[in-house]
Amino acid sequence: MMAARADRSPTTERHERPVIEIDEVVRTYVIGQTTVRALRGVSLRIERGEYVAIMGPSGSGKSTLMNTLGCLDAPTSGRYRLDGVDVAMLDEDDLSDLRNRKIGFVFQGFNLVPRISALANVELPMVYAGLTRSARRHRATRALEAVGMGRRLDHGSNELSGGQQQRVAIARAIVTNPALILADEPTGNLDSRSTEDVLAIFEDLNGSGRTVVMITHEDDVAAHADRLVRLADGRVVADGTVIAESDSAIGRARLARSV
Ligand SMILES: Nc1ncnc2c1ncn2[C@@H]1O[C@H](COP(=O)(O)OP(=O)(O)OP(=O)(O)O)[C@@H](O)[C@H]1O
Ligand SMILES: [Mg+2]
Numbered sequence: 001m002m003a004a005r006a007d008r009s010p011t012t013e014r015h016e017r018p019v020i021e022i023d024e025v026v027r028t029y030v031i032g033q034t035t036v037r038a039l040r041g042v043s044l045r046i047e048r049g050e051y052v053a054i055m056g057p058s059g060s061g062k063s064t065l066m067n068t069l070g071c072l073d074a075p076t077s078g079r080y081r082l083d084g085v086d087v088a089m090l091d092e093d094d095l096s097d098l099r100n101r102k103i104g105f106v107f108q109g110f111n112l113v114p115r116i117s118a119l120a121n122v123e124l125p126m127v128y129a130g131l132t133r134s135a136r137r138h139r140a141t142r143a144l145e146a147v148g149m150g151r152r153l154d155h156g157s158n159e160l161s162g163g164q165q166q167r168v169a170i171a172r173a174i175v176t177n178p179a180l181i182l183a184d185e186p187t188g189n190l191d192s193r194s195t196e197d198v199l200a201i202f203e204d205l206n207g208s209g210r211t212v213v214m215i216t217h218e219d220d221v222a223a224h225a226d227r228l229v230r231l232a233d234g235r236v237v238a239d240g241t242v243i244a245e246s247d248s249a250i251g252r253a254r255l256a257r258s259v
Helices: 004-008 062-069 093-103 118-126 132-144 160-174 192-207
Strands: 022-029 034-046 050-054 077-082 101-106 180-184 212-214 227-232 235-241
Touching: 022 062, 022 118, 034 062, 050 062, 062 077, 062 180, 062 212, 077 160, 093 101, 093 212, 101 160, 101 192, 118 132, 118 160, 132 160, 160 192, 180 192
Parallel strands: 050 212, 050 227, 101 180, 180 212
Antiparallel strands: 022 034, 022 077, 227 235
């Protein structure tokens, strides 16, 4: 898998507008008398079709950054342009529309709705898309088949293993065919077999031109990305190309260049 990746050439043109452009983003939380500076001036540019891993110690601001990129949270200061659009100029309706059309979010804890079927979970993002019920059902079925869950359509999320739930969460993120996939520790709770399955899905998505940004704590997971951004204490401390050791059983993410 690693060797094949090393040979892969970018499937998309690299010189167009970046999909993500953030400049000096600060996010400060104020709780009572305490101020937490979760992001202290992060600037990042991600081109269309990139596969980026974000690493960093617990509390370094990874999820805060991801929520910002996903327009689930607004920066205290600084600018975020998604596909060239300054998101600060958009109202709540525009933002939720943007999220629905462009972004697929995979949350760390799966965030599936309990007691309803896998199929119903994956249909949810399309409820407001003006599709007929049968069109929704058809698309959700296709997305679940794409992640190898075609035979578990009617299982409740409580009747699925962790790896299966994570695959349903990915199907839900991709069912609207978003150009940008944001995943917060998508393999955090998975065994090595399910981790491989999930990474193979992301590789396929990236291979078909999707931009993928993934938070992980594991070097061998990050090694699947093309680029690695390290955060520490709310800042980017390193940003470079991932060099996969194709002949080692566990590829290690190394930084070719640091900032
Ligand atoms: N809603 C919030 N209110 C107040 N403080 C918050 C909030 N969310 C995050 N923080 C604080 O901001 C900092 C960054 O948190 P964040 O969740 O981004 O870290 P992380 O890098 O994702 O960590 P982990 O690896 O543990 O998931 C932490 O100090 C955290 O306590
Ligand atoms: Mg986090």
